[in-house]
Amino acid sequence: MKNEIKVVELFAGVGGFRLGLEGWNGKSASSGYKKKMSSPFKIVWSNQWEPSTKTQHASLVYENRFGNKHHSNEDIAQVEVANIPDHDLLVGGFPCQDYSVATTLKNSKGLIGKKGVLWWSIHKILSEKETKPKYLFLENVDRLLISPSGQRGRDFAIILQSLNELGYIVEWRVVNAADYGMPQRRRRVFILAYLKGTEIYDNIKESNPIEWILEEGTFAEAFPVQTEYSLVPNEFELVGDIVSISENFNKKGSLGMFENSGIMIDGLVTTIKTKPYYDGNFTFLGDIIQNGEVTSEFYINNEDIDKWNYLKGAKKEMRKNAQGFEYHYSEGGMIFPDPLDKPSRTIITGEGGKSPSRFKHVIQTPKGFRRLSPVELERLNMFPDNHTQLEGVSDTKRAFFMGNALVVGVIERVGISLCSKIENGIIVQS
Known part of the structure; x- marks a missing residue:
């Protein structure tokens, strides 16, 4: 050196x-x-x-x-x-x-x-x-x-x-x-x-x-x-x-x-x-996925799949604001689930948590649809596994860190x- x-x-x-x-x-x-x-x-x-x-x-x-x-x-x-x-x-x-x-x-x-x-x-x-x-x-x-x-x-x-x-x-x-x-x-x-x-x-x-x-x-x-x-x-x-x-x-x-x-x-x-x-060489989303280590809370319940589909789908509908004014709302659809044969979309700070979201990553596995784990989010930013793991730091907060991080x-x-x-x-x- x-x-x-x-x-x-x-x-x-x-x-x-x-x-x-x-x-x-x-x-x-x-x-x-x-x-x-x-x-x-x-x-x-x-x-x-x-x-x-x-x-x-x-x-x-x-x-x-x-x-x-x-x-x-x-x-x-x-x-x-x-x-x-x-x-x-x-x-x-x-x-x-x-x-x-x-x-x-x-x-x-x-x-x-x-x-x-x-x-x-x-x-x-x-x-x-x-x-x-x-x-x-x-x-x-x-x-x-x-x-x-x-x-x-x-x-x-x-x-x-x-x-x-x-x-x-x-x-x-x-x-x-x-x-x-x-x-x-x-x-x-x-x-x-x-x-x-x-x-x-x-x-x-x-x-x-x-x-x-x-x-x-x-x-x-x-x-x-x-x-x-x-x-x-x-x-x-x-x-x-x-x-x-x-x-x-x-x-x-x-x-x-x-x-x-x-x-x-x-x-x-x-x-x-x-x-x-x-x-x-290229690294894709599928290359960083954990196999078998992801716990059940990251899997999406079948009854919630329709909510995820709606949020990620194309929309063209009438909506009403807080003042009661109606307006036309439209947005394009997103690929659902996220493809494993391409690099991932950008991680955002709101990536964590169970609630359905348009922007969170969802992948399909043999066990069903699930969100990404904290380790997988770390890998997408090329951090060491469990870099953000610490007692008192929630999985949602760990996802927030990766939304703010760089590659x-x-x-x-x-x-x-x-x-x-x-x-x-x-x-x-x-």
């Missing part, structure tokens, strides 16, 4: 970033935790806080798996930056919220957006740290690129300009895990940033932006893509500070300005639509590529 890469993990959940970067018990997620993984990544501090719950279940699961040393279970907005150790890489999956910027505070180093928006907690760390992290690796829902509806892409533009002002080059890629052989169709935007003075920063400055996006970049190595070279990339400059961008970015535009792949260098954005290129294999592949860019070793062996 080469030089250690010190990592701070924010919004840690139950540890998806950590599993992808460090592995579990020295094993690799992409191998089903069977092959050895030697990684330079080392989590030196982590934070998990859920403001809406009294009992911090996710943090308890995290501590149960990784220990409570250097782990913080307090509101990140209240954490003193001085208490966060210096680190090389900052990672986290921060929520997609309203990032609009309202004011400039006289006593702050920068511009502050709405209170409680977790992006500004990241911004605060980057602004106040005397030794800034060299790299950032962030995750969000892909609608970040087109939010809000009245100013398509404004929120992402604010983030890009924030990082530009702090001295970072930023690249991004929307990745659907199933496109690269993983067991779940989960589409997210991943963001990498490189601080001025790093070797990667210098290499990007010397590269052609399109070549970096398509062939040379960290994401291009981790997740190869193809594109129609006849397509002209969208190029534009981020104009003004983040307050100006908040007020004016794409104000009259009905379409988003950011494609699924792109890079921002010194405020100049280059973005192009790409398609995944993958010729490896660990995506993190692992980006970590391997990032290591190669900064000349560190990460080795997966049989």
Whole structure:
């Protein structure tokens, strides 16, 4: 193993970033935790806080798996930056919220957006740290690129300009895990940033932006893509500070300005639509199913099948709202039960519980129809079996964790590529 890469993990959940970067018990997620993984990544501090719950279940699961040393279970907005150790890489999956910027505070180093928006907690760390992290690796829902509806892409533009002002080059890629052989169709935007003075920063400055996006970049190595070279990339400059961008970015535009792949260098954005290129093996829902270990409470009673069929079926009917107003309601049907010969649909936070639902997964087995078990949901996100099992944590809560989690294999592949860019070793062996 080469030089250690010190990592701070924010919004840690139950540890998806950590599993992808460090592995579990020295094993690799992409191998089903069977092959050895030697990684330079080392989590030196982590934070998990859920403001809406009294009992911090996710943090308890995290501590149960990784220990409570250097782990913080307090509101990140209240954490003193001085208490966060210096680190090389900052990672986290921060929520997609309203990032609009309202004011400039006289006593702050920068511009502050709405209170409680977790992006500004990241911004605060980057602004106040005397030794800034060299790299950032962030995750969000892909609608970040087109939010809000009245100013398509404004929120992402604010983030890009924030990082530009702090001295970072930023690249991004929307990745659907199933496109690269993983067991779940989960589409997210991943963001990498490189601080001025790093070797990667210098290499990007010397590269052609399109070549970096398509062939040379960290994401291009981790997740190869193809594109129609006849397509002209969208190029534009981020104009003004983040307050100006908040007020004016794409104000009259009905379409988003950011494609699924792109890079921002010194405020100049280059973005192009790409398609995944993958010729490896695929993992399907049927490949991760438990055989014989699932208990009876996950099976659906015959008398409830009609309810499930109705909720998942196509509808075109009259409905009445709370005020008594009648309206036409329609929606398309969903495949029922879920096919075992394809990657699964995206896990949602409401996956748990016995009540019939349009969005919960249901499979057909020789014993009948049933919901997915917590272990199967963990496998769809490429977590170790029973990673979230802990006394006092219900199966419904475990399903909630997986609805909020990410696909660990995506993190692992980006970590391997990032290591190669900064000349560190990460080795997966049989």
